[in-house]
Amino acid sequence: MLDMKYLRKNTEEARRRLQERYVEPEKLDELLKLDEDRRTIISEVEGLKAQRNEVSDKIAFAKRQKEDASDAIAEMQKVGAKIKELDAKQAELDAKVQELAAHMPNLAAADVPVGPDEDANVEQRKWAPKDYGTRPHALEKQPDWIKPHWEIGENLGILDFERGAKVSGARFLYYIGDGARLERAVYNFMLDEHRKEGYTEMITPIVVNDSAMYGTGQYPKFQDDAYRVEGLDQTYIPTAEVPLTNYFSGETIPAEDLPIKFTALSPSFRKEAGAAGRDTRGLIRLHQFNKVEMVKFTKPEQSYDELEKMTANAENILQKLEIPYHVIMLSTGDMGFSAAKTYDVEVWLPAQNVYREISSCSNTEDFQARRMHITYRDDEGKLQLVNTLNGSGLAVGRTVAAILENYQNEDGSVTIPEVLRPYMGGEEKLQATPHF
Secondary structure, three states: OOOHHHHHHOHHHHHHHHHHOOOOHHHHHHHHHHHHHHHHHHHHHHHHHHHHHHHHHHHHHHHHOOOOOHHHHHHHHHHHHHHHHHHHHHHHHHHHHHHHHHOOOOOOOOOOOOOOOHHHOEEEEEEOOOOHHHOOOOOOOOOOOOOOHHHHHHHHOOEEHHHHHHHHOOOOOEEOOHHHHHHHHHHHHHHHHHHHOOOEEEOOOOEEOHHHHHHHOOOOOOHHHOEEOOOOOOEEOOOOHHHHHHHHOOOEOOHHHOOEEEEEEEEEEOOOOOOOOOOOOOOOOOOEEEEEEEEEEEOHHHHHHHHHHHHHHHHHHHHHHOOOEEEEEOOOOOOOOOOOEEEEEEEEEOOOOEEEEEEEEEEOOOHHHHHHOOEEEOOOOOEEEOEEEEEEEEEHHHHHHHHHHHOEOOOOOEEOOHHHHHHHOOOOEEOOOOOO
């Protein structure tokens, strides 16, 4: 939620910055006009309430003096009726202001590239293992036996998309045997790495109420992409960001505790309503997938340093897995609704000859905290909004896809990354194994 005081005092600047987020100027004008009407009514009501108090004093005095107070009583009834009428108008305007403001995206940080879509994103850095150029999966030239991860998984008997679709529909699957073990190894490795970096591990609810979804910015704008529980104020989470960030909703965090860092593994549920025809095969765009999430609560002056650290935490996972990636800064048109600045970490998938997002790390500044009323007290004892950050650390299924593609061998086996072997009972390769 944007700060209405900022919008009133810095209207032209706000209009320019919202245009950078592709919000029509008329939307801001409409919001400010409604807000002005609302504040006018509030002022009028306050005046009438003061008048009512004055009339009440007159009535009380007249009664003590045994005088006729009928005129004063009639005047007070008129004032009361007018207050009731204005209160109803104010409630109506409050709802309209809230609805319009709730659809306004966060303002972008000053260094975010301005552009309508992913074509305006800017690469920050690229990383690959030192020996990657000698591998057959290298970026320059690949042998014919390099396969996409879904073929590898099906050939090894560790991924079953056909039965997933039979039981649940498209974009669902079964992990089998070593596939399930690999998925578990990946997320346990991620959680252990984040714990080393000072994140507190959490297990969260996977069903949240509408207020929680509103707090992080998923509602009302993206309600169509959510799996809702019919007839109840409940939604299956699209990411653990929602329950983690809402953990402190409505609370004041002791300043000395900041920054606070959470991490959690959770299933995530997304309808992918706008993704028809995209990534219909494989692990890239599922309706249900596991993800390890990172969330931070900071003071405003800490938040951008903490964003760099969070992005480095995501990169650390891929570096230890020795999988190539690059980091891009998203443009104003490609950023998420709540973000002020976002880095995407995109992993290299050799069979598809493309980088694909595996982590998105964002600073939302005080945008989410204003919706959730999360505060701390500054050095002068005044309540201030915290800044919140979130990032994938990482999307687990996409990490499995990257391992299968980057570690596949000509004989169809897949070498297990060295850091994962302790989680796989020392196993070094995934081989085709009949299970039943």
